[in-house]
Every structure is written in C-alpha cells, then in structure tokens.
Amino acid sequence: MTKKTLVLGASLKPERYSNIAINRLRKYNHSVKAFGLRGGEVNDVIIDTELIHYDAIDTVTLYLNPQRQKVYYDYIIALKPNRVIFNPGTENSELYKLLDEYNIEYEAACTLVLLATRQY
Template sequence: MSTLIIGASSKPDRYAYEAARRLLAIGETVYPLGYRAGKTAGELDILTSIPADLAVDSITLYLRPELQEEYFEQIVALAPKRIIFNPGTENPAFQQRLQAALPQAEIMAACTLVLINLDQY
C-alpha cells in the first residue's frame, strides 16, 4: 500500500512528520509532498511536486483548507481509493468536490495517527 502525504514536514514535532514515521513503521510506502524540499521521517526526501507516474492508494492531508484547492486536479488524476482530511484540514466544500469527481473514493475526516493506532489504516 502507498500513501501520499500532502503537507509533509521536515520538523519532527509536526503531525505530518509523525504520520510519515508511523506509516513507514507499518510497512506503507510513503511519498511526502511539501512546499519546501528537505527530509522527513525515515530520511525520505520531501517532494515539491507530484511525479507524473505516481500511483497511490491513499492521500492524507496536513494542509490548511485555503491551500488545498491548488491540488484538486492532481488529486483527481491520482484517483486514490481513500482521502483523509486530518484534524484542522476539514474542508466540506472541497471534500464534496472531490467526492463528485471521485465517486469510488472513500473521503473521510479522520486522524491518520489514530487510524494507525487502531489498526484501521
């Protein structure tokens, strides 16, 4: 399974960093995407753009609502099975647009870290 983290961070005190660390620990392939290049958990390079050939099962958002719109077309093109809006990223209008564009996707407001802890990821 593979996950794209939108809003990845090189700062260990950020939830996106911890999500990368825990996803790696459960064997997930992780693609961290952020505004600034750097390293995140597992010494993964933070991508500053989505590779054209990327395929992912899940996308987990750690990006404030006002910054999400610029990723709409890219998210739709990836056609993930699941999109997780973590606490603080909830955006009902954006979630509805994504659901209309990706009717097969599970779009949820949840916490990636909690899902991992409950073995529901």
C-alpha cells in the first residue's frame, strides 16, 4: 500500500537527504508532495514554495531543524496526517507535545531506513 507523503524541507540538491528521500519514496511507488524554500522538480515531484493544503496526507517526513519547524506547526496539524516522521536532527519535544494533543502519531526515525527495511 502506498502512503501519500509530504516531504517538508525538500531540497533540489541531490546530496541532501530530503532529495534522496523523494527519489526513494517514488522508487517504492509512494505518492509524494514536497515543500521547500526553492521550487523545482525532483524525479517527477514538484517542490512547492507555497504551503498547500493537500488532502489525505498519510505521512509528513521532516527535514527541518527544530527552530525552523516552529512556523509550520499549525500547517502540519491542519493536514491531519496519520503520522509525522522526525528524521535525525529534527527531533522536537515541543512539537511532540502538540502532536499528542491532536492525536497525531509520530516517530523519531529515518525515512530512508524505514523504506529500506520495509517498515515504512
């Protein structure tokens, strides 16, 4: 089953983990949306530079450090994802508490590892 995923903090730079994650998610046939500061395209995924309220997002995978996440708290909550993945370096106890209040699951994990081990 594919999971519609939003990559928050997407980058056009091929060496960045968010970019690798987009490519790997598509390799596993997941539907992917992406938001970043610079627009463009990775694989067949358009990186949006404006916050769009996507429907039926299963997973938000974060590639923003905790300080940069603050402005996206309301946006993430409004998407009502089933879960939020905090990739290494993005762990954020403040956002954990907020997600708990809205009954949104979260995990500190690596999207790339979850995909490689078929735990995604």
